[in-house]
Amino acid sequence: MGATTVHGRPSAELSTWLGAMRELSAAAASAADLGQLLGQVAATARALLGFDFCGVLVPDADRARLVVAGWSGLSDEYVQRVNGDRPITLDSGAPSSRAFHSAQPVAIRDIAAEAGFSPWGGAAQEQGYRAIISVPLIAAGRTLGTLNGYYKPAHTFTPFEIERLMLLANHAAIALTSADRLDQLRQLNAELREQRDALARSEEIHNSLLAVTLRSGGFAGVAVALSDLIERPVLIEDPLHEVLATAGDRARLPDAALRAADGVSSTHSSRPVRVAGDERDFYVSSPELDGELVARIWFPAGESGPDPMMVRAVEHASMVVSLEVLRARTAAEVEQRLRGELLSEVLGAAAELDDAVLRRAQLLGHDLTAPHDVIVARINRLPAQSETLLRQRAFTVVTGLAAGHRPRPLVATMRDDIVVLWPRDEAIGTPAVGASDHAATIHHSIVGVAEGVQATVSAATAGGRGYRETYRTVKGALAIAIAGQKLNTVVQLEDLGVAGLLLQLDDPALLGTFAGRTLGPLQDYDRTHGTRLVHTIRTYLGCNQDRKRAAAALHIHPNTLTQRLQRVETLCKTSLSDPSTILQLATALIVDDVAAQS
Template identity: 60%
Template sequence: MTWLTALRALSAAATSENDLQQVLDLVADTARTLLGFDFCGVLTPDAAGESLVITGWSGLSALYVDRVNTDRPVRLDSGSPSSQAFHSGKPVAFRDITAEPEFTPWGGVAREQGYRAIVCVPLVAGDEILGTLNGYYSPVHTFTGYEIERLTLLANHAAIALTSAHRLDQLRQLNESLREQRDALTRSEQIHERLLGVTLRSGGLDGIAAVLAELIGRPVLIDDSRNVVLAKAGNDGELPDAAWRAAANIAAPQSSAPVPVGSAADPTRRFSVAIAKLSDDVAARIWFPARDTDLDPVAVRAVEHASIVISLELLRIGTAVEVEHRLRGELLADLLGSGAVISEQVLQRAHRLGHDLSRPHVAIVGALSVSGEPAETRLYQRSLSLVGDLVAPYQPRPLAAMHRGNIVTLWPITDESHESGSAAADLVQRAIGAVSRTVDATVAVSAQAADTATSYGEVYRTAKGALDIAVRAGRTNTVVELGDLGVLGLLLQLEDPAQLVAFARRTLGPVLDYDDLHHTDLVQTLRTYFASRHDRNRAAGRLHIHPNTVTQRLRRIEQLCSADLADPAVTLQFSAALTVQDVASLN
C-alpha cells in the first residue's frame, strides 16, 4: 500500500457510512502497514476525561485491550508515554520499556502482548488534541527522527479523518435522535388529540380513564387528594383500594411523570402514580399497577398527557360549578331580600335551576371553624361542593349557596313538622363537616318554613341568629334548633326587631352612652357579673380585674340607671335587656 493510497482510503472512510470504530481501526491498521509496526493502537480520552482508552487497534489482542482499558487504565496524570504525548502535543518514544520506571504499571500486560519499544504521537486537529497514535515493536528499537516524522505525518492526516468521522457520527446520531423525536412527537400528538377528543365529546373522566388504560395496557384509577374515586377503567382487582391509597408514601411530585410508590397498608403490592395539578394544588392522581416491565417512553408520554387533559377536564367542571354556584347564590340573595310575595321572574329562574318555590322551605345555615376560629374561604367552597353533591339527587332540588360568609340551604319539605327540618339539617351538617377531620361544622335550622305567610328572609334570619348565638356560646359541631335556645329562640322569631332594640335601649341606654363617651366596659362587666351568678370575685377573675373594681363599676351602673341591682326585678330586667341586645344585633 502506498502512502497516497493509504491517505486516500482514510479520507474516503471518514466520509463514508462507516461508523467511528471502523475508522479508528483503519487508522491503526494503516499505521501498522505503512510503518512496519508489530502492533498499533489509537488512544482517545474516556467520557470522564480522566484516562486514555484504546478505541482502535491493529495486531493487539482483545485481552490486552480489555486489560488496559479496565485493569490498567492510562490515566492522563500518570506520566505514561501516551499521557505525556497527549499533554505536550509532541511525540514520545521509549526504545526499551523495561528501562523506563514510569512504564512499570503496564510492564506486565506489555510482556504478555510481547513488545519492548513504543512510540506515541499526538493526534492534532487544529488546536485540539484528539488522542494518540501508538506504534509498538516486539524487540528493543531506537526510533529515528525520520520514523517519528513519518508517523507524525500519518497522525495529522488521521486526525483530520477522525474529526470528519466524528462529526459524521454525531450527525448520524443527531439524525437518528431527530427521527426518534419526530416519531415520538407524532405519536404524542396522536395521544394528546385522542385524549383531548374525549373531553370535547363530553366523555368526562371515565372516558379519559378508558382511553389511557388502552394506551398503556394497564387498568387505571383516577382519584382526588381525599382518595375519592373520580373514574376508573380495567380490572378492579389490579387497582389499589382506598386504604392502600390513603397509606401510600407519595413524595411531593415535581412533574406529571409517573413514579412507583409503596404503602404501609400492603408493602407487597406496588403501584405507580402520576399527579394532575391545577395551579399548585393536586387536582387528581392517576394510579395503575407497577409491573416487572416499565412503561415505554410513549406510554409514559400518554400518562403525562392524560394528567394535562384531566386537569383541563377538572378545570372545566370547576368552572361550570362556579357558574352554577354564582347563579344559585344570586337567586338565594334575591329570595332572602324579598318579602313573602316572590316575583314571577324569580320563580322562573328558580324553576330553570331545578327549584320549586311553591313548596314550603326550611332555612339551614351552616358555619365552619377550625380550633375555634372561622375557617378559610377555600374550605367553605369545598364544603359547598359537598352540599351540592348531597342535594343534587333530590327533586325538587334544595337550594344551596354561599350568603354573607355562610352556607345557606333552603330545603323543601312536604311535611312542615319539626322532624323534617331537623333531618335535613342533620344531612347538611354531615356533608359540611366531611370537608376535613379538623373542621367543626355547625348548622342551625329555622323552626318554621317559608311559605305564603312567611318570607324566606324571615326564616333565614331566625336560623342565622340561632347559629350565631350557638357559636358565640361555644356550641359547635352540632345541629342547633330554635327550641334548644329557650327564650332566645322565642325572641329570634319576633317580627319587629325594632321593638327589641327600643327595649334594650330604654334599659341600658345610660350605660351604653357612658361606655361610648368614656371608653369603659360597664356593659361587659354587667354581662359577666350575671354570667357569674352575681359572684363579684368570680366576675373579677373572668375580667382579670380586682373585685373592688367590679364593685365600683356596678355602683356606677346603679347610679346611671337609678336602679338597685340587689332587687330581683331589676336583675331580671337588666338580664332580659342584655339578652335582647344580643338577639336584636343578630336580626
Template identity: 55%
Template structure:
C-alpha cells in the same frame, strides 16, 4: 499500484456505511500489508482523554488488546512511545523495547505478544491529533527515515479516513437520535390527544385516570389539594392513606412543572411511590399517585404522566369555572328570593327551575357562620365550605339552593328532600370538615311554604343570638332558644325590637346620662344565674356594689328582679336587644 489500490479501498470504506471501528481495523491491516509489519494497531483516546485505547488492530491477539486496554493502560501522561507521539505530533521509534526504561510497564505484554521493536506515528487531521498508528516487529529493528516517511504518508491518509468515518458515525448517531425524537414526539402527541379526547368527550378526571393507568401500566390515584380522592384506576394495590398523603403534601415536594418525583410515604405497604403535582397557577390543585421508581419508567411513561397532569389541570380549571358561574347564578338567585316577600313571582320560579331548584315547595332556611384564628385561613375555609356544601346539596332532589349572602353561608333546603340526617347537622359537619382550625355554627329555621326571606331572617337572628351567648360549633334550632325562639317567630320583627327597647330603655338611658354600668351588670347577673357573688367576681367589684346597682335597676324599671316573670322578661329582652342593637 498496491499503494494506490490500498489507499483507494481505505478511502472508499471510510466514505461508505462502515462504522468507525471497522475503518480503524482496515487502517491497521493496510499498514501491516503495505509496510510489512508483523503487527499493527491504531490507538485512540478514550472519552475522558486520559488513556489511549487500541481500537483497531491487525495481527495482535485479543488477549494483548484486552490487557493493554485494561490492566496495562497506556496513559496519556505516561512516557510510552504512543503517548509521546500523540503529545509531540512526531514519530517515536524504539529499536528494542526490552532495553528501553520507559517501556518497562509494557515489557511483559510485549514479550507475550512477541514483538521487540515499535514505531508510533501520530494521526493528524488539520490541527487535531486523532491518535497514533503503531507498527511492531518481532525482532530488533532499526527504523529508517524512508520507512517512517512511508508510515507518515499512510498515517495522513488514515487520518482523513478516520475523520470521515467519525463524521459518518456522528451523522448516523444524530440521524438515529432525530428519528427517536421524531418517534417520541409522535407518540407524545398521540398520548396528549388521547388524554385530551377523554376531556372533550366529558370523561372527566376518572376517564383521565383510566387512560393514564393504561398508558403507564400501573394503578393511578388522583387526589385534590385536601387529599380527598378524586379518581382511581387500576386494581391490586393499596394506595397511601389520606393522612400519609397529607404528610407528603405538607412537604410540598412538587415543583412548578409537572415533574414525576419519588416520595417517602409512611405506610405499612412496602411499595415505592411516585407523585406528580397538578398546578393551577401557584396552587397545587391535585396530585397524581402511582407505584414504582423513576428509574423503572421509560421516557414515554414519564411524558404520559406529565401530559396527564396538564390535562387534569385543564379539567379542574373547567370544573372550577363552571362551579364559579353556578355560584354566581345561585348567589344572584338567592338575593332575589330573599328580597321577595310572600309568593315568589313566576319568572323567579322559572329561573330557579333552570338551576335545578323547586322553590315552590316548603323549605327550611339554614344560615351558617365560620370562626377561625386567622383571616387568611378563614377566607380559604369559606371557599372550601361553600364548595363542600354545594357538593353535598347536589346529591339531593329537589336540589337545595346554596350561596353566600350577607357574609353568611345560606342554604334553602326543600322540606321534601329527605336526607335521613337533619339538613342542619349535615351542613354543619360538612363545613367543620374543611379545616381543623375553624368552628362552624349553624341555625335552622322552621319550615316555610312561601316566604323564604322570613325563614332566612329568623335563622340569621337565631344564629346571632346563639353566638353572642357563646353557643358555637353546633346546630341551633328555635326550640334550643326557648322563649327567645318563640319571640323570633313573631310576624313583625319590629315588635320584637320594640319589646326589647321598651323593657330596657330606662336602664340604657340612665347609663348614657350618668356613665354607669347598669346594663353590663344586668348581663353579668343573668349570665351568673342570678348569683350576686358570682356576678361581683365576674365584674371585679364588691358584692355590695352589685346589690346597689340591681336596686337601682329595679327602681328605674319598677320591677322585682327576684320575680320569675321578670327574670324571663329581662333575660329575653337582653338577648334580643344585643342582636337588634349591638354595642
C-alpha cells in the same frame, strides 16, 4: 514503492498499496464500528510494512492517557496490561506520548538501550519486541492518535520506512475522520428518527387527551385516556384525597394512607415525582390552577421509571385535569350566582313573591309556590389546611342533597352561611318530615366533609310569615346559639326559651324598644364614662349571681364588683335583690341579643 512499469501499468507493490488503501476507505464508509476500523488499520500496516506487531493508540475519554484501541499480532494480555496496569499517560516520556504531542515520528532501535522506556519494558519483553516506531495520526491539523509498529529484533528505521508509515498513517487518519463523520451522521439520523417518533407520539398524546376535553369526558375520561397512553393504572384525587376517578387495576394503586402522607402534601409539580410506599413505589403529578393545587394524579412506578413520552403524557393530562377543574368551577360559580341572586330576591321580598320571581325559580327547577322550610347553616370550625376547598365541598355536598329532590330545594351562600329553602314534603305527597329533620340531614352532611369540621344549623317553616321574616328568625336563632356556645348542633327555636319566643315577634322594632327602656341607662353610662356595666351585669347573671365567680370571670376584686352592681341599681332605680328585677334584666339582655340579629 515503485511507480509504474515501462508498459504504464502499476507495479505489484503499488497495486498492493492501492488495494489496501481502497479497503481502508471502504471500511471507513461502511457500518463497521470504530474498533473494527482501527484493527484493520493495524493489520494493514503490519501487512504492508512487515511489522511483527502493530497497534493504534487513541486518547481515552478524559484525554489523560493513550489506550490501545486496535491491534494486529499483539496478545490480549499485552493490550490489557498497557491499557490497565501500565498505562501510557499523555504526560509521560513514552514514544507514543512524545509522537502524539510533537506530531512527529518517534523511533527506538532497541528499547533495552532506552533508559526512559523502563516503565513499559516488562510488558514489551512479555510481548517479545525490541524495536518500536510511533507516528502520529493527523487529520485537519488535529492529532487523533498514533500508529505504532513493533519488531522483535532490534531494528534501525530508515527514512524510507518512516515515510511509508507516515503515508499510511495519513491515509488512516483521513479514514478515521470519515468514519467519525459517518458515525456522527448515523447518530444524528437516529436522533432525528427518535424526534420524529417522539413528535408522532406527542401528537397522539395531544389528540387523545384533547378528545377527552372536547367531548367533556370529565375526570373519568382523563383517567382512562392516560391509563391507555402510559399502560399503567391511574388514580385522580382532589387535594383532600377524595378519589375523582380511577382507571386500570385498582389493586396496583396507592391506598388512602399513602396518598394522605405528609411527605406527599408538599409535592407540587405537574412533572411526576416518585413517592416511596411500603411495598411498592408510585409516581404522583400535582396539577395546579393559578398557583393552587387542584388535584393529584397517581400511577405505579413499575420496574422502570417513566420515559420522556410517559412524562409528557402525564404533564399533558395534568393540564387537562386543570381545565376540567376550571370547567367545573366556572359552571358551579355561574349556577351559584344565579341561585344566589334568586334567593336574595326571595328573602328580601316583604310581600308575596311576584310572578317574575316565580317564573325564574321555575326555570331553575324550583317551585316557590309550595311551602318551604328555611334552613341556615354556618360552619364554625375548619382544619387550617384547605379551608377554601372545604367550604366549597360543604356547599357542593348540600347542593348534591338538594339535586336528588323534586321540586328541587334552592341552595345558595349568603356571606358565610349556606341557606336552603327546602320544599315541605307534604306538599309533594310524601310523609311529612319536619324542618329540624332536614336541618339534621344537612348538618350531618357538612360535618362529614372532613375530620374536624363543625357546623351549627337552624331551621323553621316559612308558613304564613313569609320567607323574609322566617329567614330573620332562623338567622337570629343561629346567631344567639353561637353566641351562647351552642355549637356543632341543630338549633330549634324551642331550645332558646324566651329568646326563641321573642324571635318570632312580627315586629322586631318592639324588641329594641323593650331592651332600650331597661338597659338604656347602663348603655348611656358606658358610652359616656368608658365603663362596662352592661358586660358586668351580663357576667353577673351568667354566674347565677355568685359574686365571687363573677369577679373572677371579670378579673376584678369582689369589692369592685359590688361597687359596679351598686352603680347599676342607682342608674336603673331598682334593687338586684328583687327577683323581678333580675328577670327583667335577664330578659332585656336576651332581647338585646335578638334585636342585634334582626
